[in-house]
Amino acid sequence: MNSLNAIRLFTASVDAGSFSEVGRRLGMAPSSVSRQVAALEDSVGAQLIHRTTRKLSLTEAGRLYFERVSRILAALDEATAAVSHLEESPRGVLHVNGPTAFGVRHVAPALPDFLARYPEVRIELTLTDNFVDLLEVGADVAVRVGELEDSSLIARRLAPNRRVLCASPGYLAKAGAPERPQDLADHNCLVYTRHHGNVNWNLGGPDGLAEVRVGGNLRTNNTEAVHAAALGGLGIALLPSWLVGQEVQSGRLAEVLPGYRAAPGALDTGIHALYPADRHLSTKVRAFVDFMVERFGPRPYWEDPPQDGADASPMG
């Protein structure tokens, strides 16, 4: 196998006109240059350079090889430079994958700022609700809400994933506001569930953990449907803060049992960015993840303003 180094030394020798000169320029022994070129000649099976102790001159084969190989080396350096250039600063196409609801509400709105900061990046955003293999779909980074499947991917936490009990002010005015978890049993609770069977909400508060069997006239496997029903005044819902936080802040929804918190389950492990555990993390992915971490901060904009103990889980 003829080595790239030998070819580089060959062209350098042609340029310099002397193996010793090449050695001097490249800081290596002239004998090494001589041997590499000789090895190259052996590998192509032809004399490339006529040598005397005073000067080198190309053979016909050498001239032919030099002309072609010079351009090839330049092209190779260019290709390497192009790839290195890609990593100098965030640039190129960034494939982002995420769940539809969160993506629409919190990823897409962030993109204009991100693209303004990194004008050489182009984003391809794929929103899917079934978990997909990052590499399969060709994504560089994925945003995942809750339940991190075991994988070799690196997960960077972007935000907590708190769930809040809430209902529309209209519903509460009509049905009254529960005062203790047990009161939920007498309310129309809008249940998000993926399976049949009973549903319990686990609520932690000053008096410990309370588990309440809840139900009502709407069960659905779609969070957005629960959300819409709650906004419509149908009943009390347990929904992620990223979905209802801003509506609670604006008063379109009111928090129920504000002194209690839903016990963190598998769905509550947080909101993460996932990306391959490569040795060379691309700058565009790093930039994106850093940007999202910075944008959401320790307390995302959809959460209440800080209050005592609001961030610590009452469940310990």
Added chain:
Amino acid sequence: MNSLNAIRLFTASVDAGSFSEVGRRLGMAPSSVSRQVAALEDSVGAQLIHRTTRKLSLTEAGRLYFERVSRILAALDEATAAVSHLEESPRGVLHVNGPTAFGVRHVAPALPDFLARYPEVRIELTLTDNFVDLLEVGADVAVRVGELEDSSLIARRLAPNRRVLCASPGYLAKAGAPERPQDLADHNCLVYTRHHGNVNWNLGGPDGLAEVRVGGNLRTNNTEAVHAAALGGLGIALLPSWLVGQEVQSGRLAEVLPGYRAAPGALDTGIHALYPADRHLSTKVRAFVDFMVERFGPRPYWEDPPQDGADASPMG
């Protein structure tokens, strides 16, 4: 320095879709493939391939690199093949250098046959009478008559370089034919010399070596002038057999003192082909030299037909 091998393994991995498969195809350990590709990634500073244990997938940088580098590798192989092709059989331009007189009489007439046998060769024939540096003038092979300068070139003997005494039949009819070397002193001898001063001809015969001081009404540093004068009947000349052999055979000139031979001097070491002592002798040069050796044979066509002792130097 990123090695060519690593790049080849990278593209092979992309093609095969697996480091192990590459290892199987190329008969090497998968760990080696993995390490080479990883080293390549380090050298270009970017992840090229996302890996899981089950499949490989290209990063954007990898796709970019693969596309460019595939073409480059193909071009490199092509360049190598082109050079190797040059050496498969005699082909390309062959620069031949030689002295004018001999070249015109015995090299140029040989070329049609040579080119007919090797139709892919093109010849550039440079005839010069001053000795030139082969490499300086870009010649692949030189034909030299006599006096081999000390050099690193390889000399292959093509033919002997005998000198013969001759004169036109007309001159001999008029002035008589000498019978012993001493008789030459009374003849008009046509002297080829490069310097001023006396000229002696050394002749060996049955009665040993005889040195005769010769002279006449023509001294010149040009062999062809001597030749022309001899043909014109001016006198007796000492000329190389390659120049007058065929004329002696045809009777246009007659050999003088045929029992004697000119003592070999520096000019008589023979006729040689010279070419660089490269480790890889190009096939076109080898073909040319072989062709000329074969064409001239042990007894060139310009020499007399074999006769007893005619080929052995009487000088021992």
Added chain:
DNA sequence: ATGATATTTGCAAATAAAGCAAAGATGAGC
């Protein structure tokens, strides 16, 4: 002729690459 500098080669040291084995990861099939 002599000196400075060139290529090349032998030899020993340094560097790089290879294989092997083991560990961790992943998907297929039962």
Added chain:
DNA sequence: GCTCATCTTTGCTTTATTTGCAAATATCAT
């Protein structure tokens, strides 16, 4: 859900390649 086969990677050792130095030889300028 579990086991198995296969994949990538890493540590370690062995092997192969490359390097530099010194010496031999060659060439040109002075």
